[in-house]
Amino acid sequence: MQLKAVTHGTDGGPKHPLLILAGAGSGKTRVITTKIAHLIAEKRAEPESILAVTFTNKAAEEMRQRAAALAPGASAVLIRTFHSFGAWLLRRNAKTAGLDRSFVIYDEDDSVALLKAMTEGAGRKGGGLETGGARSANARFKRLSFLISRAKDYALSPEDDLSAITPDPEFPALYRQYQDRLSGTGNADFGDLIFGALKLLRNEAAVRKRICQRFSVVLVDEFQDSNVAQFELLKQLFDTGTYLCVVGDDDQSIYRFRGAEVKNIIGFSRHFPDTDIIRLEENYRSTPPILSLASGVVSNNRGRLGKTLWTGKTGGIKPVLVYLRDHREEAAFCAELLAGGNRGGTAILYRVNAQSREFEHCFSRNHIPYRLVGSVSFYSREEVKDT
DSSP states (O other): OHHHHHHTTOSSSOOOOEEEEEOTTSOHHHHHHHHHHHHHHTTSSOGGGEEEEESOHHHHHHHHHHHHHHOGGGGGSEEEEHHHHHHHHHHHTHHHHTOOTTOOEEOHHHHHHHHHHHHHHHTOOTTTTTOSHHHHHHHHHHHHHHHHHHHHHTTOOTTSOOTTTOOOTTHHHHHHHHHHHHHHHTOEETTHHHHHHHHHHHHOHHHHHHHHHHOSEEEESSGGGOBHHHHHHHHHHOOTTOEEEEEEOGGGOOOGGGTBOTHHHHTHHHHSTTOEEEEEOBOSSSOHHHHHHHHHHHTTOSSOOOOOOBOSOOOOOOOOOOOOSSHHHHHHHHHHHHTTSOOTTOOOOOSSGGGHHHHHHHHHHTTOOOOOOSSOOGGGSHHHHTO
């Protein structure tokens, strides 16, 4: 099936949109990079006409390296995150988009500072934003910044119905005032990189025509993580003659709290008629017991397109579910397992950083070496060192 997915759209037939449903461990990133190389090698597309987007800088860099290793010309392919592509598009059309050519991208701290200046300058409370002390006010400014960002994730302007974002009747006016202030500086916030790019293509036919002519091939990785604004942007990038291919797994859509919409992948074929669907169901990573357990869990998901994962591997240890009384017993249980060895082949995942404390304390006490990834050791955190 990987070969079918790679060669789809290069066999001389109609260039139907392609949805690749790629299960966990099925090599979906390899399919995208190999597809890029195949399109170039078969001269089905010039490298400069290919746009590939994903969701993290790390994934984009990995895709660049893999594609370049397979096809020398792939270095000319535009491979970016959704937000990086939005920034690229807005900078090249800054005047049309109402931005300074060298506009600054506001992060959360910048947005909060703008909201503070806005409400203070207007002498208003802003939905109670300035009540309850400085710390409480700051938390409310951050909350308002989050709500504005969420509205942009759903491609909603201040004039739209924002009741799904918050029932606060003052929010639309605050959102409008914030956007006016931000636009007045000639800058953009993080949410504008997608929503602003979307509005540019929606409102400026000449820009959209030029971009669609530039990119005849559009590839999207990890499509299950896309939000409403990103999906709407994708629709603007699609035109007659565009070859569109998205890769994703509806069973791995876990970022709803960040605005991701699994319905984007489930309803893809309704928005893009004549879509072909290819399922990558061979798992190269896990053993049969793990796949059996995972499949048993996700089979209960509602509104999934469905696939059946399998593996050519044999053997494997059956997963174990252990009920323990508290976090201390969890750490002690893990320490006991590690006493038998295989420390280098073991990973411990926890939900929030604060949970690392008990594991660090227990492992240090039992002389078990460990490495913390993606966080700072509990004993090195400022709030601990300053006590």
